[in-house]
Amino acid sequence: MSYFGWSWNILRKMGCICTRESIDINNTKYYIRDIIDGGGFSSIYLVEQIDSRKKFVIKKIICHGLEDEKLALQEVEYHKMLSHSNILPCLDHSLSNKNTNSALNSISILHMLLPFYNRGTIDKDLKIREKIPLPMKSIDLLKIFVEICDGIKIFHNFRPTPLAHRDIKTSNILLSSDGSPVIMDLGSTSPAIVFIKNNAEAQKLQDYASTRCTITYRAPELFNVEIDATIDQRTDIWSLGCLLYALCFYKSPFDYIHEKGDSVALAVVSGRILFPDNSPYPESIHNLILALMKINPEERPFIDEVRSKANNILFELNNSVSC
Template identity: 50%
Template sequence: MNSLGLNLILRLGCICAKETITVNSRKYRVREHLGEGGFSTVLLVEDVVTHKKYAIKKIVCYGSEDQQLAMREIEYYKLIKHPNVIECIDSTRIGTADPILNTTSEVFIVLPYYHKGTVANELERRARNCDYMNPIDILSIFLQICEGVKAFHEIKPEPLAHRDLKTANIVLNDDGTPIIMDLGSMATARVQVCGTQAARVLQDLAAERCSMPYRAPELFNVESYSMVDERTDIWSLGCILYALCYFKSPFDTVYERGDSVALAVMSAHVTFPENTPYNEDMQDLILSMLKVNPMERPYIYSVIESVHDTIAKLEGRV
């Protein structure tokens, strides 16, 4: 057999050997890897029957705690039904995680695929051309993100906090509607911290699961006797609104330089670029959420009200 024929067979073999994933009797062919985090991999897949594209989040669990966290994430998807929060289409667990037996389990979560990508992708594209968005368009997008966050915060009997809100965790659907994704860091919002050990546990968990440029100050330095609540998300929303205006979180540059994000966040020294199409009303709205003391931060209902007021002011000036 000549080398051309052998290469053809090898290529065909690679195509035929394309990985497939079965979730509750539905089979999906893996098209490509979309992203990878410390705890999971996100794959672009195609239903082998309908050829419709989906995203599958694959979580490898090494112990019972990992497994419980993954299954809890699935419960959160089922619990929160909102147009600005991603839906779970299907899910399954394969195997049992047992470190003593040296076995792992895999949890697969089937999610919609949004080909437009994330808000972070859109802002990177705009940053290259200094293409600032219209202030009213920004506030319209931000308002929808806030409505999604409100769905977490008003869950009964106890509110939930997303804990990793950032532009990379918000996708855009075909008509540009923002949809919050990745509920893997979600947790009960209100935590009464009693003692240094409890503080250390929460701080370590935040370090693992909450992105630094969007992480609230009280999660960098958890006090031994304190209360942490859903306003951790309000800080992140302030960073998101800043990014919608200026393409990056106010603490992204510190992170990229390798300087201490914790110190920058704790001082909350936020500067605004000059010669941009955003006035003091927008800047005041951002700063109202970026209060170092969480007790001075508004709850989501007040944020939504302030966004409506700012939109009304801007429309009044048009």
């Protein structure tokens, strides 16, 4: 969800500060200032803490039963486990029951308190740049990409069980006030390594990917999960390739396919990645994207190598500029 793209001053000018409804999280009250995003079972609110007047974001998740509740609380746990400057922290949370007339389903509500980033997401920044157009400088985009890799390393190198984010995309990367990227939305995060032993397990993972992993950033092995396959954190490496492409050219290579109404799945499994003829970026960046987006996941590098490759290109570009 892209729910941090609003400017507080813009909201005031638009007259959106119009409600005194509040949310309590562990005896601290937050006034709702705007509903920024809302879906089937979750909503995102821009809020203000009553005493400090500081702005935050609250993610509200409605849980229909114990399984939903377990998944929602797991998202909170991942925020706690994955502490890093390039990963969004969960500042506080609360779980409460909601009265329901249904005798079959118990309903609970999870509230997650998150920082508010006035600059919004990389996706928002790229949309502004595309209109001008104003491509990022090679050095600037590689600095951002290396920091994103630093955050993803925390997922992939987690012990005892490596984790995968599973939904890396430009709208899930915030920009802090100093321009540093911050990875958000851990709702799709799960153990990275999955062994597929039968049709039921293959279908389960495929269904999970279709609902949790954005189609234009989804790795090819998640479109048609095979029996006896081993899925690992290199699904994220493919998504990082799509993200790096978007940093260069405003969108994932498959966003253009999706917008035309053509089959993204067919485009992904074809493995054909095209670069604009007038690309302002060096071949080294093109080659890095291609290395991350190998159809066979066994041919993709792991995150430490990805970061090293990106940092080496950045070092070379910095040296060429200084010379």
